Every structure is written in structure tokens, then in C-alpha cells.
Amino acid sequence: MKIxxxxxxxxxxxxxxxxxxxxxxxxxxxxxxxxxxxxHKRPAFLAKNPLGAVPVLELDDGTVISExxxxxxxxDNLDGGPTLTGxxxxxxxxxxxxxxxxxxxxxxxxxxxxxxxxxGLGPNIETYQNREWGESQGERAVAGMRYLDGVLAxxxxxxxxxxxxxxxxxxxxxxxxxFAKIEVPxxxxxxxxxxxxxxxxxxxxAG
Ligand SMILES: N[C@@H](CCC(=O)N[C@@H](CS)C(=O)NCC(=O)O)C(=O)O
Numbered sequence: 001m002k003i004x005x006x007x008x009x010x011x012x013x014x015x016x017x018x019x020x021x022x023x024x025x026x027x028x029x030x031x032x033x034x035x036x037x038x039x040h041k042r043p044a045f046l047a048k049n050p051l052g053a054v055p056v057l058e059l060d061d062g063t064v065i066s067e068x069x070x071x072x073x074x075x076d077n078l079d080g081g082p083t084l085t086g087x088x089x090x091x092x093x094x095x096x097x098x099x100x101x102x103x104x105x106x107x108x109x110x111x112x113x114x115x116x117x118x119x120g121l122g123p124n125i126e127t128y129q130n131r132e133w134g135e136s137q138g139e140r141a142v143a144g145m146r147y148l149d150g151v152l153a154x155x156x157x158x159x160x161x162x163x164x165x166x167x168x169x170x171x172x173x174x175x176x177x178x179f180a181k182i183e184v185p186x187x188x189x190x191x192x193x194x195x196x197x198x199x200x201x202x203x204x205x206a207g
Contacts, residue, residue, distance in 0.1 A: 003028050003071075004048065005055035006035040010107065010176040012055045013207040014068040017168050018075050018084055020203035038125050069099065072165050084165045091160070098151075098159040098166035105144030106173030112137035114180035141182050144173070145191055152190040163201075171198045 005012035007030070019025045033039050033054050041052045049056045049066040057065040057074065065071055076084045086092035116134025120126040148170055151158060158166040174184065174195055184191065198204055 001028055001060060002031050002058040003055050004031045004033050004045070004058065006033055009035060009054065010111075010172040010179065011053070011068055013175065014168050014172045015055045015057070015071050015075070017171075017203045017207035018068075018072045018165065020206035021084060021163075021168075021201075022075055022079065024075060024078070025206065036121060038121075041125065068169070069096075069103075069165065072168070076165075084163075084168070086159070086164060091162075094159045095164045095166050099164070099169045102144070102148060102158060102166055102170035102173055105147060106141050107169060107176055109137045109141035109144055110173060110176040110180050110182055113141060113182060114176070118180060138180075138182055141173070141177055142185065145177070145184055145188055149188040149191040152194045156194075167194075167198060171195065171204065 003012075003015060005015065007016075016025070019028060033045060035054060039045060040049075040054055045056075046052055048058070048064050051066065053066070055066075055068065055071060057071045059065070065074055073085055076082045084095075086095040113134050114120055115126060116129050117131050117138055118134075120129070148158065155161065157163050158170055174191075177184065
């Protein structure tokens, strides 16, 4: 299978971390898409993902899967022993709920701030910008950090007692916030301690 991505960007990192957690990195051929150069907005790539974003997984039979959550589901279930997306109805629901909260409230908010309230990827790619909305998304990202800090005051991982895709999404959200220069408020000690624990996992270094 192939993964089209751009190493070092936060969403590609989500899938690279998931692959490393599963010990499957060497089963994938990575194909670099020149996102800063706008390759992801050209017809050849849009035919794979009409939303014009990386990462994208392409299976050997030609099936194309975009969205980190969908790709992670596929990877996690390949070996019949899911460890990232929950086992059983309750745990799966918790993982998806918490990953979506981290995605909307932090990762996507930080991305919207970057694309709208900063020069983003430059004028050739950022053809529409709404600075006021971007600023409001920056505030939303900080509110998302506060929410996650409160959750982590109660439990070791975002979806409960076990590491999951929700932790990967939230970690990528903090990486995007760093990239966009949105600061983590210093009083969010639970979030910071959790982040240090995540960073110590070998898979996160690989991402
Ligand atoms: N919801 C998507 C987000 C993908 C995404 O936004 N990727 C970024 C890279 S971190 C991208 O390709 N951005 C290019 C752009 O927005 O122009 C997912 O889960 O895969």
C-alpha cells in the first residue's frame, strides 16, 4: 500500500504515528506530495482526494482512502487486533467521540487559524482568507486545550484508561498549534504532562 503525504505536517503525522504504533511502517511506500508547492490542489491529486489534503492511503487494489480517522481504522483492523480505535461498542464510541472533540476543538481550529489569520501556505494556495473567522478559530483552539486539560485531570488518556486514536489526534492538534504559533496556556498542567508522556512513546518520534 502507498501513503501520499508530506512528512512533518500534523495530519500526515497522525497516520505515521498509527503505523508505528502497529509496527506496520515498513509495509507502506510513502509518496511525497509537495503541499507547500500546491501539488495537492492539482487535478492528479484531486482525483485521489477531492478535498485536496494529505494524507491519502492507496491500497494495492487501487482503493483510495482519505481522512486520518478512516485510514487509522483500516490500519488498526488489518491485523485483527485493534489497539487504537477501541474494542467493543462502548470503547469504540468513546474513542470516536473524543478524537472528534480533539479534531474539531483543537486540530481543525488551529488549522483554520493558520490558513485564515496568518499568511498560511502563501497567496497561491490561500485564495480565500477570512481573518476574523481565523482569529475566532485561534480562540477556539485555546478553549479546546482547556477542555482537554480538564479531561486529562480525570484520566490518563483521552478516551479512558488506554492509549487510542484520540490521543494521536490531540497530540497532532498541539503540534499544529505550535506550528501556527498558538501558545498553550501555562496553567494547563495536565495537558502538558500528558503531552510529555505521549512524546516519550517511540511512535511519536517516528511521526
Ligand atoms: N481531515 C483531514 C485533514 C487533512 C489536512 O488538512 N491535511 C493538511 C496537512 S496537515 C493539508 O493537506 N493541508 C493542505 C491545505 O489545506 O491546503 C484528515 O483527517 O486527513
